[in-house]
Amino acid sequence: xxxxxxxxxxxxxxxxxxxxATYRQIxxxxxxxxxxxxxxxxxxxxxxxxxxxxxxxxKSNGEVGNYASGAxxxxxxLEKEGIGIKNGKIASLERYLRDL
Numbered sequence: 493x494x495x496x497x498x499x500x501x502x503x504x505x506x507x508x509x510x511x512x513a514t515y516r517q518i519x520x521x522x523x524x525x526x527x528x529x530x531x532x533x534x535x536x537x538x539x540x541x542x543x544x545x546x547x548x549x550x551k552s553n554g555e556v557g558n559y560a561s562g563a564x565x566x567x568x569x570l571e572k573e574g575i576g577i578k579n580g581k582i583a584s585l586e587r588y589l590r591d592l
Contacts, residue, residue: 496522497534503592504535507548509573511590512582514552521592528552536560545569548590554581 493501503518515528515535524530535546538560547569551557556577559566567577576583 493537496524496527496530497537500531500534501538501544501546504538504546504549505544506592507545507590509545510575510588512548512550512570512575512585512588513590513592514550515557516552517589517592518549532558548573550582550585554585556580556582 499522500518503513503521507513515531516525518531519525519527522531531549535549536558538544538546541547541560547559547566549557556563556566556570563580567580570582571577575588582588
């Protein structure tokens with residue numbers, strides 16, 4: 493795994509239950525503000541979905557986005573952590589955003 497992917501996964505691992513971050517936030521935190529798609533690609537290769545909760549990374553517009561185990565599973569995991577979702581989007585995204 494390359495350094496960028498490892499950095500993405502380290503940041504994702506720091507997001508606590510009940511909080512989310514966006515693909516763009518992670519890209520910006522890594523000094524590559526336009527690399528949000530690369531962030532998604534790195535998360536898609538996550539070797540440990542339990543230790544590194546990449547389901548907590550969402551799109552900047554509040555849409556939940558993709559997930560290796562499927563979007564329905566991602567929504568279920570987020571809802572289980574108390575995050576409100578309506579029509580595939582985080583309800584009140586600002587409420588759940590984690591500063592990176």
